[in-house]
Amino acid sequence: MNLTAEELKKLAAPLLVAVALLAAGAALIWSTGQSLAGSKRQLAAAETERKRNTERLARIAEEQREVSEKLDIYKQLRQANILGEERRLEWADAITRIRTQRELLDLSYRVDRQRMLKSVPGKPDNIDFLASKMNVQLALLHEEDLLRFLADLRGSGNAYYVVKSCSLARTGQAATGTTITPRLRANCEIDLITALDRGAKK
């Protein structure tokens, strides 16, 4: 049967309605598909959380023991001011004090800007481990002065000190007898490590 233009016009409205219905059906499928995907994600997240919480609950006895063990170390770190913001003024004071106490001839240092340390996997987001590199140059009468300086620096606290390198060399200057002439020159690179725990109670 061949349709006339008028008859085709009569079919246009039902066709539009049919297309609209099909589009609505497709939209319905799409929206339920989105909803289903969202539900799957929700379930996966809930399962992960449930698993994590259940496992944490199962490990609680171990955790209690661990807390007891680690709490002392944590307290020591806090008392030594290793936890918290950097204390550069305290570092400067400590170096000046050591120089004076040990009567070191010449001591110069430079502390670079702080950088983030790579941490163990699974570290919580609200804690960061940071390091500042310090270069120290010392003029020494005797090599033991260097060892005393390092020991005093470690004892001064306010950071955890990690010596990365240390070179000791003769100055080659001859003793004059009238002034004290340094015989050795030491150059050390030391990392001053601190931790910033934003979850800690003030």
Added chain:
Amino acid sequence: MARHLLYFTAEDHHLYRSSGGKLELEAKFPGDDLGVTAFREHLRGRKGALFAVVADLAGEDFHEEQVPVLRGSDREAVVQRRLAQRYRDTRLAAALSLGRVTGPQRRNERLLLASFTNTQQFTPWLEALEEADARLTGVYSVPLLAPALAARLGARGRALVVTANRAGLRQCFVENGRLRFARLERTVELVPHALAAFVRSETLRLTQYLQTLRALPRDGAPLEAFVVAPRGERAIFEQALVSDARVVFQTIDGAQAEQAIGLRQVPDGAAAEALYLHLAARKAPREQFASSGDRRRYLVWQMQRAVLTAGALGFAACALYAGTRWFEGSDLRERAAAQSNEARVAAERYGRITAAFPVTETSTENLRATVLEFQSIARRNVAPEPSFVHVSRVLAQFPQMEIDSVNWSIGRPEDRRDRKPPAQPVKPDQGGEAVVLEISGRVNATQRNDYRGITAQVQSFAAALESSGYALVRTHLPFDITSEGTLTGDIGGSDSGEAPRFTIVLTQRLP
């Protein structure tokens, strides 16, 4: 949608309205021009309404033909040619297929050609419908609807369907669900007993006629006749309709027949034609008399409905599929809620238990991470003092050695590539960070050109240093004794007095 049915008889025409199993009489029109005018008037305001014509006329011709088995337009052309050969006016003519027969030479299709002897009587009525823009669903005759009624009444094989219609006594011969022959015998007002007797005599006459036509086998089984008795007159009919060797009568009450076809309400005064009218409205057969031109508006309406139905079915299918996904999602959400609840309960229990832990200044996670990190840093942290003490102790055993510099560092031995290539073979590095100790000095109290003596002393000093976990990486002598280098000497020449210098590199692996 309600359907209007014009019951077309030789005298009056009745217009019925069929809706939801109910049949209502809308109007009655005389068969003359006045009737047509009244019908036109009645059609005003019924644009787009569905109309069917159900003719119940005596002048209906049935003729059996055979045509070759064909399909599509070829079959249509042959059928139209046969109809044109048989009838002068083919506007209202139909060809009913009776199935195929296999002849000696070719396979044929049996056709029952049917039309009205006077088609002109329909013309003004069909034109009125056309003018009113009504949709003509089809022009049917009562015999065309008889197979459907026979099936509903339980007829199988060969059977007669006999009904007392308003137009007269209608007898239809149906074979295997297909119409073979029909006739209408006019009746006058008869009492039930007389009508029953008339039914019996006419049925026997028709049976004899069919045998004459060889439509019935002469010595076959008795023919079943399904007689629809007017409401409440079944008992009277059963008394009169006594079966014999030729015909077995099955009497059905009118109400029972209406129930069998789903007709719930019949207008007062209507006879058995109500059964056919209801079937024309609800279960219309494919075969009918109107041409596709007359039914065009109805066909377009059917297309509109088909498109809408397809859209609705598509939407329903989508909705069904979406529904299953929604239920699946709902199930997942319920499971997620249950999991979240379990997680919350576990967290609450954890919180209650940890509340009894020693008071900490931070969370357990931060406490653990901080301590572990510093323990890890402390494990890798090596102080330079033990290395200096080790060098000092070894040096005490070699007074002829004078140290110029000691470089202590943490790193990899291969990182020190800016240095000169080793004079001695380097021990393979075993990977990882290590303490690297580089000692530079001079050998005193030995002549500069005493290569063997200097080499022995430096190697002896290096061997002494290679203890307490230190490994020798390389020894750099003041001269090159390897095959790759150049060895020079000035025997007997004057000594410059400068002590020969050496460099020893050691490593100590970190734990």
